[in-house]
Amino acid sequence: MPESPPPRLDEIDALLLDLLQHDAGRTLHDLGEQVGLSASAVQRRIARYRKDGLIARQVAVLAPHRLGPTVLATVLVTLDQESFEHHRVFSERMCSDPQVQQCYRVAGPWDYVVILAARSMHDCGRLGDRLFKADDNVRRYETLVTFEAVKTGLALPVPASQPSRP
Amino acid sequence: MPESPPPRLDEIDALLLDLLQHDAGRTLHDLGEQVGLSASAVQRRIARYRKDGLIARQVAVLAPHRLGPTVLATVLVTLDQESFEHHRVFSERMCSDPQVQQCYRVAGPWDYVVILAARSMHDCGRLGDRLFKADDNVRRYETLVTFEAVKTGLALPVPASQPSRP
DNA sequence: CGCCGGGACGCAATAATTTTGCGTGCCTGA
DNA sequence: TCAGGCACGCAAAATTATTGCGTCCCGGCG
Numbered sequence: 001m002p003e004s005p006p007p008r009l010d011e012i013d014a015l016l017l018d019l020l021q022h023d024a025g026r027t028l029h030d031l032g033e034q035v036g037l038s039a040s041a042v043q044r045r046i047a048r049y050r051k052d053g054l055i056a057r058q059v060a061v062l063a064p065h066r067l068g069p070t071v072l073a074t075v076l077v078t079l080d081q082e083s084f085e086h087h088r089v090f091s092e093r094m095c096s097d098p099q100v101q102q103c104y105r106v107a108g109p110w111d112y113v114v115i116l117a118a119r120s121m122h123d124c125g126r127l128g129d130r131l132f133k134a135d136d137n138v139r140r141y142e143t144l145v146t147f148e149a150v151k152t153g154l155a156l157p158v159p160a161s162q163p164s165r166p
Numbered sequence: 167m168p169e170s171p172p173p174r175l176d177e178i179d180a181l182l183l184d185l186l187q188h189d190a191g192r193t194l195h196d197l198g199e200q201v202g203l204s205a206s207a208v209q210r211r212i213a214r215y216r217k218d219g220l221i222a223r224q225v226a227v228l229a230p231h232r233l234g235p236t237v238l239a240t241v242l243v244t245l246d247q248e249s250f251e252h253h254r255v256f257s258e259r260m261c262s263d264p265q266v267q268q269c270y271r272v273a274g275p276w277d278y279v280v281i282l283a284a285r286s287m288h289d290c291g292r293l294g295d296r297l298f299k300a301d302d303n304v305r306r307y308e309t310l311v312t313f314e315a316v317k318t319g320l321a322l323p324v325p326a327s328q329p330s331r332p
Numbered sequence: 333c334g335c336c337g338g339g340a341c342g343c344a345a346t347a348a349t350t351t352t353g354c355g356t357g358c359c360t361g362a
Numbered sequence: 363t364c365a366g367g368c369a370c371g372c373a374a375a376a377t378t379a380t381t382g383c384g385t386c387c388c389g390g391c392g
Contacts, residue, residue, distance in 0.1 A: 006231075006232055006233060006234045007232075017226075017228065020225070020226035021225055021226055021227075021228060022223075022225060023223055023224065023225065024190075024224050024225050024226040025223065025224040027348085027349060027350085028349075028350065028351095029349080037369095037370080037371090038370070038371050038372075039349085039350080039351095039371095040350090040351080040352085040370080040371070040372080040373095041369070041370055041371075043350065043351065043352095044351095044369080044370090045369095047351090052232065053229055053232050054228060054229060054232045054233070055226050055227070055228060055229075056227045056228060056229040057188075057189055057191070057226075057227050058189065058190050058191040058224065058225070058226050058227070059186070059187055059188060059189065059190050059224070059225060059227055059319070059320070059321075060183075060186035060187055060190040060221050060223075060224050061187075061221070061222050061223050061224070061225055061320050062183065062187060062220060062221060062222060062320075062321075062322050062324075063219055063220060063221075063222040064322055065172075066172055066173075066218065066219050066220045067172060067220070067322060067324060067325065068172045068325060068327075070322065072270065073272075074240075074270060074272060074279045076310075091316045091317075094316055094317055095316065095317045098321070098323045099323050100317060101317075101319055101320060101321065101322075102315075102317055102318050102319065103315075103316040103317040104238065104240060104310075104312040104314070104315055104316060105312060105313045105314040105316055106239075106240060106310040106311060106312050106313060107310065107311045107312075107313060108310055108311075110310060112316070113240045113310060113312070117322045117323060119323070119325065144242075144270075144272040144273065144274055144276060144279060145272060145273045145274075146270040146271060146272045146273075146279070147271045147272060147273060148270070148271040149268075149269075149270055150257045150260055150261065150269040150270060150271055150278070151257075151260055151261045151266060151267075151268055151269040152268050152320060153225070153267055153268065153320075154225070154227050154228075154267060154318060154319075154320065155225075155228075155264070155267065156228050156230055156233060156236065156267075156283045157264045157265050157283060157285075158228075158233060159233065159234060159285065161234075193377085193378060193379085194378075194379065194380095195378080203341080203342090204341070204342050204343080205342095205378085205379080205380095206341080206342070206343080206379090206380075206381085207340070207341055207342075209379065209380065209381095210340080210341090210380095211340095213380090
């Protein structure tokens with residue numbers, strides 16, 4: 001799959017993408033007002049972001065505590081066997097479990113950082129047992145239960161590589 | 167601020183919220199087809215989710231690698247002084263920095279788990295210096311640079327506490 | 333047992349938003 | 363200097379969201 005190079009972005013693109021990352025619910029007209037463009041210009045830019053794969057998808061973010069009690073946890077994991085195949089198997093299990101929010105493969109003594117969402121402390125323990133303790137290839141894991149989600153989001157800083165011409 | 171109790175959700179609500187968490191871009195008609203309701207019924211349910219604060223917001227998720235080179239990292243942080251005020255100051259700095267994606271206050275020897283997005287390895291180092299090394303009250307921090315984002319998202323498992331009547 | 337609300341639904345009308353067509357202006361490169 | 367490409371605004375057209383209304387089903391109560 002030939003990946004085209006990252007598209008050039010001007011200041012308006014950066015502004016627009018930043019707005020969209022924080023609230024994609026506004027109308028094109030609204031967005032246009034914020035960045036000083038017409039609705040159709042905004043629409044065409046956004047269409048381009050999508051075509052370029054810049055915007056991966058659009059999602060609704062739920063408020064955890066409004067779904068009932070929720071326990072979030074970060075789990076650090078070290079595998080035993082490190083073969084390509086073992087990593088693939090582990091990754092796939094993380095991807096396919098809906099209680100796994102995020103999973104990163106990292107450098108250093110730990111192999112993975114996994115973020116879990118559970119319904120209770122008890123459920124969290126069960127989840128850890130199921131995902132990690134029951135896996136022969138997990139050498140060791142450590143669970144960091146969160147007291148408080150200080151900040152959440154997936155927003156990335158958007159670089160404006162080119163000035164926009166006024 | 168009196169928090170009303172979490173609203174009751176039936177199977178259709180769970181299905182709908184799950185769909186919205188993964189792709190909030192579909193039309194009401196489409197969603198209705200998926201869950202077996204009319205567009206207006208779907209619209210009314212979604213309006214209720216919003217009113218109840220169940221859907222916090224709607225955001226666009228960008229593809230990191232399409233923005234140009236991106237380095238993600240997980241940082242484990244332990245504070246020195248643990249007073250309420252010290253925690254507040256730290257939390258606020260995390261919240262206000264756009265390169266901080268997520269920040270969780272956790273139980274155990276580490277106080278915080280912080281997820282960073284940087285433009286390069288070098289930038290990542292500078293960011294760590296700025297956020298943690300320059301902070302007198304950070305006793306110790308450890309950076310886990312990610313090789314690969316295996317799974318990302320903020321989707322929560324939605325419990326269907328009540329059956330829907332057909 | 334029968335008679336009200338209350339709540340959710342579908343359908344259809346209405347309102348709002350998104351998408352497209354078209355003409356214009358500006359920058360770039362020949 | 364002149365053509366080509368590109369992004370823009372405006373306004374029409376298409377699609378989508380929202381609202382009004384009548385119906386149905388369930389639960390509580392006379």
